[in-house]
Amino acid sequence: MTDRAPQPVDRVLPTDESRDLLALVRDIAQREIAPKAAEEEDAGRFPREVFTLLSESGLLGLPYAAEYGGGDQPYEVYLQVLEELAAARLTVGLGVSVHTLASYALAAYGTKQQQVEHLPAMLGGGLLxxxxxxxxxxxxxxxxxxxxxxxxxxxxxxxxxxxxxxxxxxxxxxxxxxxxxxxxxxxxxxxxxxxxxxxxxxxxxxxxxxxxxxxxxxxxxxxxxxxxxxxxxxxxxGFAIALSSLDAGRLGIAACAVGLAQAALDEAVSYATGRRQFGRPIADFQGLRFMLADMATQIEAGRALYLAAARLRDAGRPFAKQAAMAKLHCTDTAMKVAVDAVQVLGGYGYTADFPAERYLREAKVLQIVEGTNQIQRMVIARHLAGPESR
CATH class of the missing domain: 2.40.110.10 (Butyryl-CoA Dehydrogenase, subunit A, domain 2)
Structure with a gap:
C-alpha cells in the first residue's frame, strides 16, 4: 500500500524565507518520498537519488553557513524540515540528521582552510x-x-x-x-x-x-x-567534539520522532473516520476519541519541547539538558503513538497493507540511537543534581 502524503502541520515560522522553505520540503515529500516509502522500505532500498535531490535543493546543509554552501537557517527551522521529511519516510529524515551530525565537527571545529576545502562539497555537492x-x-x-x-x-x-x-x-x-x-x-x-x-x-x-x-x-x-x-x-x-555533536544530534532525533508520530496519528485519524462499525464511524466512540486526543496532545508537547531547545541553541545559550529531555520525550511519544495507531486500526494495523506496523517497527530504534533513553535520563539528572549525586 502506498503511504499517504504527510498532512500539513500548522507552524509558526520566523521569516517568509523559512515558510517558502517548508513549502518546498512538503512538495518534495509529497511527490518524491512518501509515494515510494512503503515499497522501498519493504525492498530494503536506500533512496540515494532523494539525497541527491535534497542536496541540489540546498536541504543538506541548512544549519550551516551560506559561505560554505549551507542554508544559514536556525535550528528552529532546520528541525521542522527534518520533521516533515521523517513524516514522509524516516529513512530520509534520519539520514539528513546523520549527515548534519557528520558535518558538525568540521563546521564547528575545523580550521578556515579545512572548511573552505571540504564543506561546500559536503553541504551542497551531493556527498553523504x-x-x-x-x-x-x-x-x-x-x-x-x-x-x-x-x-x-x-x-x-x-x-x-x-x-x-x-x-x-x-x-x-x-x-x-x-x-x-x-x-x-x-x-x-x-x-x-x-x-x-x-x-x-x-x-x-x-x-x-x-x-x-x-x-x-x-x-x-x-x-x-x-x-x-x-x-x-x-x-x-575529540570526545568534547563528540559530546557537542550529540547535543545537536539529539534534537534531530527528537524532530524525526515527532514526524513519525505525526504520520502515525494521521493514519489513525484517517482510518477511524472512515471505518464504520455499529452504524457509525469508529471515531465517534468515546474510548477511541480519547486515545486520539492523547496521541495528538503528546505530539504537540514533543514538538514544543524540541523547538524550545532549538531556540536556546539558536540564542547561543546552554541547551544540553533540554536536548536530552526532547530526545527522551519525543522518542517515547513516537513509540506510544505508534503502538496506539496499530490498536486503532485493529487487525489491519498488524498487516503490512497499512503503514502503521512499519511506524511501530521504526519507532523503536529512535529510543536507542544517539544515546539510549536511559542515558538521556542520566544526562538530565546530572544537570539537575550534579554528577556526584546518587
Missing amino acids: GAYCLSEPASGSDAASLRTKAVRDGDTWEITGTKAWITHGGIADFYTVMARTGEQGPRGITAFLVPGDAAGVSAAQPERKMGMKGSPTAQVHFDGVRVCDERRLGEEGQ
Whole structure:
C-alpha cells in the first residue's frame, strides 16, 4: 500500500524565507518520498537519488553557513524540515540528521582552510556523510573506544572497527573518533576520513526490524592513512567534539520522532473516520476519541519541547539538558503513538497493507540511537543534581 502524503502541520515560522522553505520540503515529500516509502522500505532500498535531490535543493546543509554552501537557517527551522521529511519516510529524515551530525565537527571545529576545502562539497555537492563513534564493545560508554590513530610524521594511521554506523558502506566521508593518547575521554581525536580511502571497508548491513532502507553496518579501518590536515580540532579534543555533536544530534532525533508520530496519528485519524462499525464511524466512540486526543496532545508537547531547545541553541545559550529531555520525550511519544495507531486500526494495523506496523517497527530504534533513553535520563539528572549525586 502506498503511504499517504504527510498532512500539513500548522507552524509558526520566523521569516517568509523559512515558510517558502517548508513549502518546498512538503512538495518534495509529497511527490518524491512518501509515494515510494512503503515499497522501498519493504525492498530494503536506500533512496540515494532523494539525497541527491535534497542536496541540489540546498536541504543538506541548512544549519550551516551560506559561505560554505549551507542554508544559514536556525535550528528552529532546520528541525521542522527534518520533521516533515521523517513524516514522509524516516529513512530520509534520519539520514539528513546523520549527515548534519557528520558535518558538525568540521563546521564547528575545523580550521578556515579545512572548511573552505571540504564543506561546500559536503553541504551542497551531493556527498553523504556518516558519524563514527560507537564500536562493538563501546556504545553508551563511548569514552572507552579502542579504534587507534597513530601519528607518523604528517600523517595518521587509523585502525579499528566502528559499529552501528548509519550510511556505513555508502557514505562519501566519515567523521571518525579515534584514540590518539591516554585511556578515557582525554585521549580521543576527531578525523575526517574519505569514504574511498584505502583500507576503509564495511561489513554486510545489519538485519534490522525496521528502517530496512537505511543501511546500518560496521565500518572497518585497516591502517587507513590520512594527512594531519584532516584532523579536526586539537589532539585529545575529540570526545568534547563528540559530546557537542550529540547535543545537536539529539534534537534531530527528537524532530524525526515527532514526524513519525505525526504520520502515525494521521493514519489513525484517517482510518477511524472512515471505518464504520455499529452504524457509525469508529471515531465517534468515546474510548477511541480519547486515545486520539492523547496521541495528538503528546505530539504537540514533543514538538514544543524540541523547538524550545532549538531556540536556546539558536540564542547561543546552554541547551544540553533540554536536548536530552526532547530526545527522551519525543522518542517515547513516537513509540506510544505508534503502538496506539496499530490498536486503532485493529487487525489491519498488524498487516503490512497499512503503514502503521512499519511506524511501530521504526519507532523503536529512535529510543536507542544517539544515546539510549536511559542515558538521556542520566544526562538530565546530572544537570539537575550534579554528577556526584546518587
